[in-house]
Amino acid sequence: MPFRIKIPRSTIDRLPLYYRCLNLIEEHGIEEISSQVLGVRVGVDPSVIRKDLAWFGELGKRGVGYNVTYLKEAIGRILGLDKEWPFILVGAGKLGMALAEHNRKYGRHFHLVGVFDRDPEKFGLMVGGQRVSPMEEMPAFVKEKDIKIAMLAVPAEEAQKVAHELVKCGIKGILSYAPITLSVPEDVLVYNADYNLDLQRLAYYLSNDGNISWGE
Amino acid sequence: MPFRIKIPRSTIDRLPLYYRCLNLIEEHGIEEISSQVLGVRVGVDPSVIRKDLAWFGELGKRGVGYNVTYLKEAIGRILGLDKEWPFILVGAGKLGMALAEHNRKYGRHFHLVGVFDRDPEKFGLMVGGQRVSPMEEMPAFVKEKDIKIAMLAVPAEEAQKVAHELVKCGIKGILSYAPITLSVPEDVLVYNADYNLDLQRLAYYLSNDGNISWGE
DNA sequence: ACTTGTGAATTGCTTCACAGCG
DNA sequence: CGCTGTGAAGCAATTCACAAGT
Known part of the structure; x- marks a missing residue:
């Protein structure tokens, strides 16, 4: 049993x-x-x-x-690293591009299979070994290839909307570089990679030496 | 009291x-x-x-x-965000450069004041509003400006060595993108920004649905 | 002799439930 | 009446200490 x-x-x-x-x-x-x-x-x-x-x-x-x-x-x-995990990148700005290139060089177990962006000027660019495709093509792509993981590197204003779309086509894990808290169903996992969070935590400990003081 | x-x-x-x-x-x-x-x-x-x-x-x-x-x-x-925190970047590769540019655009409370690299080909390049300087100049710079925070975006092989140097000249907080556990004195804080850690955690939950199963 | 695996003790964090105030 | 602030209860994780195994 x-x-x-x-x-x-x-x-x-x-x-x-x-x-x-x-x-x-x-x-x-x-x-x-x-x-x-x-x-x-x-x-x-x-x-x-x-x-x-x-x-x-x-x-x-x-x-x-x-x-x-x-x-x-x-x-x-x-x-679960005995299998290869395909993932997509949404957002082909400077940060997204750097992450994709970095992954190509050092990534084990996770490989980038698609890059999407809304900006027509980006279409066709090579990023991390993949051509940038229009956002509209993302849903079919993700569903067809049954992709579960997405990296999100779009501006704050777009992030929630994109997260919604990702969830709708079956993405179950998001690594988000956007500086907002994404709201997703509870069977979807989000990891926050916004480095400002860590910088701020650092700032706290450097300011307060781990404590706060009172009195005189 | x-x-x-x-x-x-x-x-x-x-x-x-x-x-x-x-x-x-x-x-x-x-x-x-x-x-x-x-x-x-x-x-x-x-x-x-x-x-x-x-x-x-x-x-x-x-x-x-x-x-x-x-x-x-x-x-x-x-x-501690009522003050501005100066920080340096070590490692002007693709990732470091993207992070620096990103910070210039979106960074609040933390501003990049120096970029260092070992590769002479990088010297003089503009990255995040700063010129890349040789690694040798880092110690004097950090000490003189009394900088407490560093972003580390160098290859794994170099990371521990660089971390050592950073600590030696007074850095107290490191945001590290290197894929290794840095060893530092306990009064120095390290945050791991290596995104492979998060991808692997994602992979676990996607594989196991938060549990492991036994038996038959 | 040395190091794992593990119940028990301890510590730390979260959840609950409500008193205290606006 | 509503929402905060907080002691108390409940839960989770870490630390301890040692039995089990090589």
């Missing part, structure tokens, strides 16, 4: 950190690693790493540690 | 969301807002908003709600 367990969000948030680090460690030719050492490399407490991994079975060997390649591949499978 | 209270990290993480949204609401000419309505706009439970804001005093009026402009400015002060 199949049953399902909910994995803590914080665990999922850390898995890509482990994965990224294990890739590097593997390249260095290291075969075994302890939660201790991995912890230092990813900046996470070893017991957190062990708890995180334990959700998915017994991935390590007691007294020894974790096999780097095996663990890397296990985490890859957990994250 | 001065005393200090620790604000939850999750509260700080949400403040920029509120701030971003309040700016928009203010532009629409709305003067008062309840935690209820704001909650819908930012996708956060109203009681979370009230608890978050309560850390900083009584910012609202019972029976009425929050004054939009007043609240926006209060949050701005809390985050």
